[in-house]
Amino acid sequence: MGDRGRVLEALYAAVDDVNLLLPPRDRLAKAEATVLLGDAAHLDSLGFLNLVLAAETQVNARCAPPVNLAERLLELDEASLPATLGALATLIVELQGS
Amino acid sequence: MAERDTIDERIYGPTDQDRFAALSGDRNPIHLDAVGARREMFGAVVVHGLHLLLRALDTLIGTRGGGRPVRLRGQFPHPAFLAVPVTTRLVERAGDGSSRLSVESGGQVCLHATIEWDDAPAPTAPSAAVSEPPAGPPAAPNECAADTLTGREGRVDLWLDARAAARDFPRLHAALGPARMAELLALTRLVGMECPGLRSIFSAFDVELAPDAPPARALRFAVERVIASASFLKLRVAGGGIGGVLDAFLRPPPHTQATYAEVRARVASREFAGQRALIVGGSRGLGEVTAKLVAAGGGHATVTYCAGRTDAERVAAEIAAAGGHCDVLHYDVAAADTAVPALARLRPTHVYYFASPKIFVKRGGPYDPSLYARFAAVYVDGLESLVAACRAAGLPHLRLFVPSSTVLDEPVRNLEEYAEAKAAAEARCALLARRGVVVTLRRLPRIATDQTLTLIRHAAGDALDILTPIVRGMNDGDG
Numbered sequence: 106m107g108d109r110g111r112v113l114e115a116l117y118a119a120v121d122d123v124n125l126l127l128p129p130r131d132r133l134a135k136a137e138a139t140v141l142l143g144d145a146a147h148l149d150s151l152g153f154l155n156l157v158l159a160a161e162t163q164v165n166a167r168c169a170p171p172v173n174l175a176e177r178l179l180e181l182d183e184a185s186l187p188a189t190l191g192a193l194a195t196l197i198v199e200l201q202g203s
Numbered sequence: 204m205a206e207r208d209t210i211d212e213r214i215y216g217p218t219d220q221d222r223f224a225a226l227s228g229d230r231n232p233i234h235l236d237a238v239g240a241r242r243e244m245f246g247a248v249v250v251h252g253l254h255l256l257l258r259a260l261d262t263l264i265g266t267r268g269g270g271r272p273v274r275l276r277g278q279f280p281h282p283a284f285l286a287v288p289v290t291t292r293l294v295e296r297a298g299d300g301s302s303r304l305s306v307e308s309g310g311q312v313c314l315h316a317t318i319e320w321d322d323a324p325a326p327t328a329p330s331a332a333v334s335e336p337p338a339g340p341p342a343a344p345n346e347c348a349a350d351t352l353t354g355r356e357g358r359v360d361l362w363l364d365a366r367a368a369a370r371d372f373p374r375l376h377a378a379l380g381p382a383r384m385a386e387l388l389a390l391t392r393l394v395g396m397e398c399p400g401l402r403s404i405f406s407a408f409d410v411e412l413a414p415d416a417p418p419a420r421a422l423r424f425a426v427e428r429v430i431a432s433a434s435f436l437k438l439r440v441a442g443g444g445i446g447g448v449l450d451a452f453l454r455p456p457p458h459t460q461a462t463y464a465e466v467r468a469r470v471a472s473r474e475f476a477g478q479r480a481l482i483v484g485g486s487r488g489l490g491e492v493t494a495k496l497v498a499a500g501g502g503h504a505t506v507t508y509c510a511g512r513t514d515a516e517r518v519a520a521e522i523a524a525a526g527g528h529c530d531v532l533h534y535d536v537a538a539a540d541t542a543v544p545a546l547a548r549l550r551p552t553h554v555y556y557f558a559s560p561k562i563f564v565k566r567g568g569p570y571d572p573s574l575y576a577r578f579a580a581v582y583v584d585g586l587e588s589l590v591a592a593c594r595a596a597g598l599p600h601l602r603l604f605v606p607s608s609t610v611l612d613e614p615v616r617n618l619e620e621y622a623e624a625k626a627a628a629e630a631r632c633a634l635l636a637r638r639g640v641v642v643t644l645r646r647l648p649r650i651a652t653d654q655t656l657t658l659i660r661h662a663a664g665d666a667l668d669i670l671t672p673i674v675r676g677m678n679d680g681d682g
Contacts, residue, residue, distance in 0.1 A: 127280070151658055180432040
């Protein structure tokens with residue numbers, strides 16, 4: 106499994122964590138196309154922050170090198186944030202390489 | 204064994220809030236001040252998260268026939284509000300003896316927690332005494348700015364009104380004893396009153412409880428991590444028989460609109476001299492800016508309020524202090540007829556209708572008819588009642604501004620009821636126009652107000668930029 110595959114696996118584990126906090130109709134699918142932000146998203150701002158914190162924990166538990174994901178990500182405004190799980194995985198791989 | 208048993212159902216009210224605030228010492232106004240809370244991110248008074256947890260523990264001890272919680276892990280992903288049923292479910296009783304709880308309200312999960320238990324017999328030695336609650340008036344919460352959190356540490360005195368604890372949480376108090384109860388209750392006092400205090404959102408906890416540890420005089424805390432961009436902090440706590448970590452966010456303050464001095468710099472001193480404007484919902488947000496524009500342009504503004512009298516008086520005082528004209532009027536959109544005498548006295552030439560309930564509401568299902576009804580009662584019925592009241596006050600010629608929304612052009616998930624009510628308001632405006640009311644209707648984008656407060660940086664238009672041309676257009680009714 107490549108870096109991106111491991112990151113996606115970690116993100117899906119974070120989705121499992123966050124789905125415990127969501128009602129069934131709002132639960133996130135474990136798919137790259139899952140929308141996280143924007144007009145079609147299920148998460149509110151608190152839910153998105155909880156996902157980012159869970160993602161940081163899961164990614165750093167499974168993948169090296171560790172990334173300060175929450176800090177790096179949340180400096181951005183909403184329009185610049187990754188809007189899908191796949192885009193978030195891409196960003197994390199970039200951060201790991203930088 | 205997977206289960207999903209409902210173990211408790213209740214509705215929290217103001218008395219519950221007062222009692223828990225007194226017991227815990229967490230008197231953060233988000234839990235107690237209905238008028239102030241309407242300007243906050245959640246838009247209403249929020250039940251203490253720790254209250255949900257302690258209530259669930261107390262119930263669960265009864266359900267399982269005893270035991271002492273020794274480790275508590277969980278999150279508060281969504282607030283619970285007053286007057287909305289709150290259901291506690293036992294989601295799972297795991298093979299290791301731990302319990303997983305979910306507390307839900309309004310279709311949202313408000314607490315998800317895992318509890319580990321010690322089922323050994325309770326210690327027979329009586330617990331040592333815990334300090335009584337402090338005398339004197341309660342202190343106001345600290346307001347820690349995000350840039351002051353790194354490295355912050357301190358202590359919160361431990362105390363307990365043991366009689367009140369035994370009254371409100373009898374099984375939990377009996378199982379834990381007064382020292383552990385005092386330590387648990389201090390967690391919400393730490394977050395809500397001390398660090399980060401006033402602007403806190405208690406988000407998560409992971410604490411262990413040592414049943415036999417002696418009581419301590421204080422709970423020590425240290426900020427372990429701060430993510431300034433997310434307004435997030437992690438606190439490590441220890442004291443007596445409790446230790447662990449807490450997560451919290453700093454919620455944004457209510458949105459501050461342009462000052463009257465800033466507004467005056469945008470308009471000519473007499474350009475709105477012909478407007479005697481009634482601004483419904485003028486105590487804050489778009490109504491506040493409109494009132495300042497009208498007054499800065501030489502017109503006479505009357506701002507109405509339903510709950511926010513202090514806010515309305517603040518707007519009027521700011522305008523009056525700089526020589527402008529602004530009055531304050533109590534006005535309830537659901538009882539417009541009671542305002543007829545005031546309308547007859549004020550004789551407004553222009554009416555701006557900014558009344559609105561909380562817009563961004565998490566709902567329990569795919570579509571909530573009661574939510575639509577709440578919006579329509581204000582946007583449609585309230586508008587009709589206002590026009591009727593103006594007619595009854597002898598004001599046949601009205602120029603009326605009604606804000607609609609761009610969500611009608613670009614649908615937004617979870618705002619379907621809002622959009623539908625705005626569409627109905629537009630249709631009602633067309634009817635009013637046919638009945639001789641000069642109506643100006645604009646679909647406004649997302650604008651920075653209390654309604655659009657969020658924890659993520661979100662682009663939103665500036666109220667002054669957007670409203671200035673609208674108020675100018677209202678001079679001749681073309682908005």
